[in-house]
Amino acid sequence: MIELKNVSKVYQQKKRRIEAVKEVSLTIEKGEIFGVVGYSGAGKSTLIRMINFLEPPTTGEISINGQNLKELNKKELLLTRRKIGMIFQGYNLLSTATVYENIAKPLKLEGVSKEVIAKRVDKYLDLVGLTDRKDNYPAQLSGGQRQRVAIARALAHEPEILLSDEATSALDPETTESILALLTKINQELGITIFLITHEIDVVQRICDRVAVMEDGKIVEAGPVIDLFTRPEEETTKRFIGANDGYNVPEDVLAAYKGTGRLVQLQFIGDDATEPVLAKVAKDFPLCPNILSGNIGYLKEKRHGQLLVQFAGGTEQDFQAAKEYIKSQGVIIEDISGDLGTGSSVR
Template sequence: MISLQHVSKTFNVGKKTVEALKDVSLTVQKGEIVGVIGYSGAGKSTLIRCVNLLEKPTTGKVLINDVDITSLNKKELQKVRQKIGMIFQGYNLLKTATVYENITIPLKLEGVPKQDIKKRADKYLNIVGLSDKHHMYPNQLSGGQKQRVAIARALAHEPEILLSDEATSALDPNTTESILDLLLQVNKELGITIFLITHELDVIKRICDRVAVMQNGEIVEEGKVLDIFSNPKHLRTKQFVHGESGIKVPEHFAEELPKRGKIVTLTFIGDSSKDPFLAILAKEFDVLPSIIAGGIDQLKDQSVGKLLVHIDGETAEVNKSIQFLEEKNILVEEVNQ
């Protein structure tokens, strides 16, 4: 569906050349929800704008349905763009137009038959839950309602791909949750492929199938959300995952812990979190496990539990208990004290 192949993008800022993207390759399959996460300046916004050539790559190719759109002329590109919807953090609504007009005006400019325009506007306003807001203006709506209008406007073009550029970052947590539910509905019921960028790990966990982590214009780690979240490899990914989950040893607590034994992070995936493994450790081995911190995160299709545990005991017994946990498919990572 989407294939970015060795994409690089440079900008000239005064006398300096800024490399926003460096040899980025990424594929999004039809029907997937794929997210790119990174801190400000990582290159996320430039990357997503390359998908519909709002930013043309300096080098590399962008393929949509196996067609290299970087080689198309203006008319051909415009036709491809009609199948790519986009929603933004700032909504980009016409302030002097009603909700209905914000959806229908772009359709008129696109040349959609008049009889189809009303049908589409009514259909997609109903899907986003704003059927009763036809004649209201953007300044009469909440932030969440404005974003729903923006989503309806994008869907009214009946795209195959929906791009989301930090679409929830200006919204409160409850409104964000409702917008993410809407995007899941759009993906499932309409079969639209969604490619999004965000700096919010909760967005990735909540709706994405796969994730790519960006740093300094490069993708430093990529994979299924479950794999990345449960066992991050790159330092930047670990900063996102461990920083958001709050699984760390408080300084004052670490000072009070006995010096023998080990502090480990245990990651439980799915049903493995239901078994009383720590009780089994205390019974089967000469160790005393103590929970320091922990919690359960719900991903799109799976749950992941994380516990920070101090396993007190002699080194040989502690190592046996850790081996036992690993044999039960529990990920064990030793924490440096």
């Protein structure tokens, strides 16, 4: 669906050469939600603007459905862009136009008939839940409602791809959740491919199928969301997802377990997140599991539970046997005893 091959973007500011994006290669499959996450200045905004050629790459190729955008003439590129909707952090709504007019105006400029415009505006206002707000002006709407108008406007072109440029970063947590639920609905019901950039790891965790971590213009790690959250390989990824933030266990408590060889992190995925694995360990092995901290959340639609556990009693052989049993139950287990110390964080 979307393919980037060794894409780079270089800006020249007087005598200064700025490499905003460096040799990025990505493939986004049709119908998936793909996220790019990174801190400010990582190159995310430049990257997303290159996908619809608002920022042509300095080098490399960008293809949509196998068509290299660089080879298109102006008319062909315009037609291709109509298949790519975009939503922004700042909404970009006309303050002097009603909700209806904000959605209809771009369609009028394309020469779409009044009848079709009316049907599309009504259809997508209903989808985003703002049918009763069609005659309001942006100033009469909340931030979340304005973003919904912007989404309806992007959908009115009936695109195959929806680009989201930090669409939730200006919203409060509750409104963010509602917008993410809406994007998921759009993806599932309309089959639209969504490519989003964000600096909010919760956004990726909540709705993305796959994710790429970006730093200093480069993709440092990419893969399924579950893999990156449960088995991050790069330090940048670990830092971004909070893998080294610990479990809010007091330092003196952590220090007490230093060198015990019996402190582990357990990660439960999907249905395993509700299985009584530790209860069975306590019953079948001469060990006493001591839960120090834990949490449970979701990665897309799968449960993801994490526990910091100390095993007391038994021999080293008993401990190793219990670890093998836990692994056999589909639970990810990592011995982190050697990573502890006063002031240290754990994952």
